[in-house]
Amino acid sequence: MKFGTKAIHAGVQADESTGAIMTPIYQTSTYVQDGIGNHKGYEYSRTQNPTRHALEKNIAALENGKFGACFGSGLAAIDCVIKMLNPGDEVISTNDLYGGTFRVFKTIFEKYGIKFHFVGMGDVSSVENAVNENTKLIWVETPTNPMMNIIDIQAVSKIAKKSGAMLCVDNTFATPFLQNPLDLGADMVMHSVTKYLGGHSDVVMGALICNDEFLAKEMYRIQNSSGAVTAPMDSFLVLRGIKTLHLRVQRHCENAEKVALFLVDHPKVNNVYWPGFESHPNHTVAKKQMSGFGGMISFDLKGNKTEDAHAILNNVKVFALAESLGGVESLIGHPATMTHASIPKEEREKTGISDSLIRLSVGVEDAEDIIDDLRQAMN
Ligand SMILES: *Cc1c(COP(=O)(O)O)cnc(C)c1O
Numbered sequence: 001m002k003f004g005t006k007a008i009h010a011g012v013q014a015d016e017s018t019g020a021i022m023t024p025i026y027q028t029s030t031y032v033q034d035g036i037g038n039h040k041g042y043e044y045s046r047t048q049n050p051t052r053h054a055l056e057k058n059i060a061a062l063e064n065g066k067f068g069a070c071f072g073s074g075l076a077a078i079d080c081v082i083k084m085l086n087p088g089d090e091v092i093s094t095n096d097l098y099g100g101t102f103r104v105f106k107t108i109f110e111k112y113g114i115k116f117h118f119v120g121m122g123d124v125s126s127v128e129n130a131v132n133e134n135t136k137l138i139w140v141e142t143p144t145n146p147m148m149n150i151i152d153i154q155a156v157s158k159i160a161k162k163s164g165a166m167l168c169v170d171n172t173f174a175t176p177f178l179q180n181p182l183d184l185g186a187d188m189v190m191h192s193v194t195k196y197l198g199g200h201s202d203v204v205m206g207a208l209i210c211n212d213e214f215l216a217k218e219m220y221r222i223q224n225s226s227g228a229v230t231a232p233m234d235s236f237l238v239l240r241g242i243k244t245l246h247l248r249v250q251r252h253c254e255n256a257e258k259v260a261l262f263l264v265d266h267p268k269v270n271n272v273y274w275p276g277f278e279s280h281p282n283h284t285v286a287k288k289q290m291s292g293f294g295g296m297i298s299f300d301l302k303g304n305k306t307e308d309a310h311a312i313l314n315n316v317k318v319f320a321l322a323e324s325l326g327g328v329e330s331l332i333g334h335p336a337t338m339t340h341a342s343i344p345k346e347e348r349e350k351t352g353i354s355d356s357l358i359r360l361s362v363g364v365e366d367a368e369d370i371i372d373d374l375r376q377a378m379n
Pocket residue numbers: 073074075076098100101141145170172173191192193194195204205206
């Protein structure tokens with residue numbers, strides 16, 4: 001089955017008791033058993049819920065995986081992966097990581113004896129150099145936030161296989177429509193479903209997908225034991241959102257390309273960070289592993305002044321000033337004073353997050369309106 005068909009049909013079927021075409025919201029905590037131990041596969045909703053189950057099967061299919069699990073947030077999904085490790089194990093991760101991922105690694109799991117190394121993965125030899133006999137997990141995020149760096153998943157997966165470490169890819173920015181890490185050699189894929197999969201800025205949720213039976217057992221054991229599951233109503237909303245994922249992401253990509261081309265010619269713009277440009281340092285890798293360049297763009301301004309960036313943010317009318325990304329509406333943010341404000345200025349600048357850097361989540365509105373809005377705000 002092709003992607004669009006899977007998005008609409010995978011994991012879902014007409015309700016057996018009524019024929020309802022939409023998966024019902026099974027808003028229930030427990031299930032009546034016909035006799036002791038004689039149930040229909042559902043005993044308690046932390047462990048299993050039919051609405052969530054349909055969504056888990058659907059998301060797994062989108063990533064070409066056999067097993068899927070949904071969690072109360074993207075971070076709860078990340079938390080589950082790290083709980084597969086033991087004290088003394090080491091993790092190698094990208095250095096321009098999503099801030100919340102960095103926080104859970106450093107402030108929660110480090111004190112349980114897990115060690116984290118952060119390296120620039122644009123050049124994969126830095127991963128190879130960081131591997132030792134305790135390396136149990138390599139954590140990749142690509143494209144990265146907010147600098148849109150691209151990491152070669154296939155090349156990192158070879159290093160992971162050689163060293164016996166698991167490779168997990170945070171595929172939130174790319175979406176399964178543009179990039180399928182399991183096909184490129186990853187063992188596990190993670191999504192902040194909150195973003196493109198949900199797509200309508202109305203749900204916080206996370207997901208994990210894998211093919212290996214042993215990993216899947218661990219994933220479900222931790223999901224059930226730690227209990228950070230997602231709710232039936234949220235599962236329903238995301239099932240509905242995913243039905244248009246392929247349509248939305250196509251439009252996100254088209255709009256983002258137009259916006260990137262507008263920005264690159266603008267006299268006030270210094271640099272545009274978008275993997276679709278041939279001048280992007282990892283454009284070839286992006287072209288190899290993604291079928292489109294996504295809806296996220298960052299850019300900074302000549303003169304590099306915070307006030308100039310703030311002026312644009314204060315003057316936009318179609319764009320909404322907000323954190324998060326991946327919804328149908330265009331969002332604008334200023335990493336240095338919003339998402340990445342907790343990182344010291346020097347550290348920030350090392351990874352390219354300058355004072356005037358602006359991040360756009362280009363929505364699915366009409367491209368002309370989006371560009372007109374940026375043009376007037378920049379004047
Ligand atoms: C938002 C985000 C997360 C965290 O997901 P939540 O759903 O907010 O918990 C992780 N990784 C990336 C790349 C994200 O954008």
